[in-house]
Amino acid sequence: MQQLIRGRVLDFFADPAKTQDNHRFWENGAILVENGRILAVGDHADLSRDGLEEIDHRPHLILPGFIDPHIHFPQLQVIASWGAQLLDWLNTYTFPAEAQFSDPDHAAHMAGLFLDQLTAHGTTTAVAFCSSHRTSAEALFAAAQARNMAMIAGKVMMDRNAIPAVHDTPQSSYDDSKALIDSWHGQGRQRYAITPRFAITSSPEQLEMAGTLTRENPGCHVQTHLSENRDEIDFTLSLYPQARDYLDIYDHYGLLGQRTLLGHSIHLEPREIARMAETGSRAVFCPTSNLFLGSGLFDADGLRAAGITSGIATDVGGGTSWSMLQTLNEGYKILQLRGQKLHPLAAFHWATRGNAIALGMEAEIGTLAPGSAADLVVLDARATSAMALRAERAESLAEELFVLQIMGDDRAVAQTYVAGKPQK
Ligand code: GUN
Ligand code: ZN
Numbered sequence: 001m002q003q004l005i006r007g008r009v010l011d012f013f014a015d016p017a018k019t020q021d022n023h024r025f026w027e028n029g030a031i032l033v034e035n036g037r038i039l040a041v042g043d044h045a046d047l048s049r050d051g052l053e054e055i056d057h058r059p060h061l062i063l064p065g066f067i068d069p070h071i072h073f074p075q076l077q078v079i080a081s082w083g084a085q086l087l088d089w090l091n092t093y094t095f096p097a098e099a100q101f102s103d104p105d106h107a108a109h110m111a112g113l114f115l116d117q118l119t120a121h122g123t124t125t126a127v128a129f130c131s132s133h134r135t136s137a138e139a140l141f142a143a144a145q146a147r148n149m150a151m152i153a154g155k156v157m158m159d160r161n162a163i164p165a166v167h168d169t170p171q172s173s174y175d176d177s178k179a180l181i182d183s184w185h186g187q188g189r190q191r192y193a194i195t196p197r198f199a200i201t202s203s204p205e206q207l208e209m210a211g212t213l214t215r216e217n218p219g220c221h222v223q224t225h226l227s228e229n230r231d232e233i234d235f236t237l238s239l240y241p242q243a244r245d246y247l248d249i250y251d252h253y254g255l256l257g258q259r260t261l262l263g264h265s266i267h268l269e270p271r272e273i274a275r276m277a278e279t280g281s282r283a284v285f286c287p288t289s290n291l292f293l294g295s296g297l298f299d300a301d302g303l304r305a306a307g308i309t310s311g312i313a314t315d316v317g318g319g320t321s322w323s324m325l326q327t328l329n330e331g332y333k334i335l336q337l338r339g340q341k342l343h344p345l346a347a348f349h350w351a352t353r354g355n356a357i358a359l360g361m362e363a364e365i366g367t368l369a370p371g372s373a374a375d376l377v378v379l380d381a382r383a384t385s386a387m388a389l390r391a392e393r394a395e396s397l398a399e400e401l402f403v404l405q406i407m408g409d410d411r412a413v414a415q416t417y418v419a420g421k422p423q424k
Pocket of ligand 1: 086
């Protein structure tokens, strides 16, 4: 059955940070949807016809749904935990919370709530770290599949430097990851990410296993953390004394490449930047987390100039908001502190097509091109009285987007569609 979703439609075909001609905007637009996919996008007058079911979201904006390329599923109750920087925060709050995800009932219950939060905030695809327990990834994939929602996820591999309840072993992490890949990678819209948590919590034997999995499953993503915090870097280098630098550890085990997502990537050496560019590895900027944990200021322009593709993500629960709008807000401020600018068009491109490109998935998600999934977010720049007051003086699309970027959150998300189905 076909359906017309009507509103003020915005779609990017190039990166505003690089190219002048970068988006299409239909003030009186519509998206024609069939079986969860986009058939056409354009002027309402060109797409409407008698008998076609129509949902009218005017005067709201319709964009491709947000993509969150770095988030921790078992940390949905860790968000807003007081007082610590990365390593203390992990030990005090995070590992104990993740230990609970060995229980399949807890994991299943939380998986539904996790997806509810994502879609309430306009996010239609996420790349998620699960706990070290196979059950946690099973639960997340099953819940996402039931909603026909594209999820990229993996159980974390971690065999040391945490608490026994979240430790696996090199062999069990290989076996569980492989079993999850066999049952979920490529099932419907589900994809697997091989997920060594970070070098501190993986022995050399485990990183070797992660490298083997990566070679055996070239279609899978790889996700981990890199150079988030100074103490983390010092501890890491003490554990891997032969490595030239932090990135070299992952490189040594064959974990770099175009499908590799390196969360944070803040305190990088020139050699690491050059090697990330050479291997096509992606950096992922996590602004609310980097501020909350006092980690540091991401160098977006520097990495772009070096030829590195970056994503932008929430990193809940180190991150403090599920909202990609709030993520863009804090991202704007971090870049201000670095003397860099995040223009609203570049910001909304980043959270949609930009993140899809970082994942190598721009043919399926992140744009409104015909053939893409009908994953959409409907945004209301007048969602609160304060936003409405400000929006009264917005004189351009860019200004309206900037109100959303700085003041918006889930209240500004009027609707979210996953594969053509409304979620709110
Ligand atoms: N490094 C290793 N694990 C984590 C995590 O769960 N959150 C953050 N922010 N950094 C990490
Ligand atoms: Zn993280």
